[in-house]
Amino acid sequence: GENVEQHPSTLSVQEGDSAVIKCTYSDSASNYFPWYKQELGKRPQLIIDIRSNVGEKKDQRIAVTLNKTAKHFSLHITETQPEDSAVYFCAASRRGAQKLVFGQGTRLTINP
Amino acid sequence: GAVVSQHPSWVICKSGTSVKIECRSLDFQATTMFWYRQFPKQSLMLMATSNEGSKATYEQGVEKDKFLINHASLTLSTLTVTSAHPEDSSFYICSARERGQNIQYFGAGTRLSVL
Numbered sequence: 001g002e003n004v005e006q007h008p009s010t011l012s013v014q015e016g017d018s019a020v021i022k023c024t025y026s027d028s029a030s031n032y033f034p035w036y037k038q039e040l041g042k043r044p045q046l047i048i049d050i051r052s053n054v055g056e057k058k059d060q061r062i063a064v065t066l067n068k069t070a071k072h073f074s075l076h077i078t079e080t081q082p083e084d085s086a087v088y089f090c091a092a093s094r095r096g097a098q099k100l101v102f103g104q105g106t107r108l109t110i111n112p
Numbered sequence: 113g114a115v116v117s118q119h120p121s122w123v124i125c126k127s128g129t130s131v132k133i134e135c136r137s138l139d140f141q142a143t144t145m146f147w148y149r150q151f152p153k154q155s156l157m158l159m160a161t162s163n164e165g166s167k168a169t170y171e172q173g174v175e176k177d178k179f180l181i182n183h184a185s186l187t188l189s190t191l192t193v194t195s196a197h198p199e200d201s202s203f204y205i206c207s208a209r210e211r212g213q214n215i216q217y218f219g220a221g222t223r224l225s226v227l
Contacts, residue, residue, distance in 0.1 A: 034215065041221075042221075043220045044156065044205070044207075044218045046216075049214070051214075093214060098163075099146065099161055100146075100158075102158075103155065104155045105155050
């Protein structure tokens with residue numbers, strides 16, 4: 001079955017700098033890749049997603065890139081702010097499947 | 113965006129009792145709902161997938177008789193932890209998905225503490 005690896009497990013950056021979180025997946029049939037943000041004790045919230053027919057997607061300070069050949073995708077956050085501090089999860093879903101397979105999560109800390 | 117309501121947010125129960133957790137989609141029809149368990153500082157572990165009107169599909173290692181799932185309508189799924197034990201203490205989160213859509217919307221989670 002699908003396996004999603006996420007790195008790093010923790011990331012600390014200075015406010016205003018960029019943060020990059022990377023994920024790799026194993027199933028070449030996967031075609032949907034969402035990113036969720038989870039603040040402490042709160043629900044995971046979708047921040048951006050990408051489908052396999054697109055190589056990059058951007059939404060203000062957040063962007064996701066996908067390399068289907070290498071089977072990896074990355075989350076890029078620019079001009080980081082303290083409110084970006086949270087745990088971020090990547091996930092992958094294969095065509096025709098219902099479930100998402102999540103990465104292990106990255107705890108992002110933005111230092112003022 | 114779509115809203116998923118989960119209740120209760122926190123429950124304490126005695127060992128041996130059963131606890132029911134509700135997950136409702138408030139403004140869309142959730143043909144598929146998912147139940148996850150999350151340990152502290154860990155990822156979301158899928159327990160089961162439920163489709164409206166069908167039996168739930170459980171992930172390997174999850175006891176179906178222990179974690180009863182009912183998805184009787186397009187807006188409600190319930191998870192019942194039967195004969196709860198301290199090791200069942202965890203954060204349980206549901207999510208819901210509309211037919212034909214990939215996006216899963218999550219509930220706020222239920223923190224279960226079994227004494």
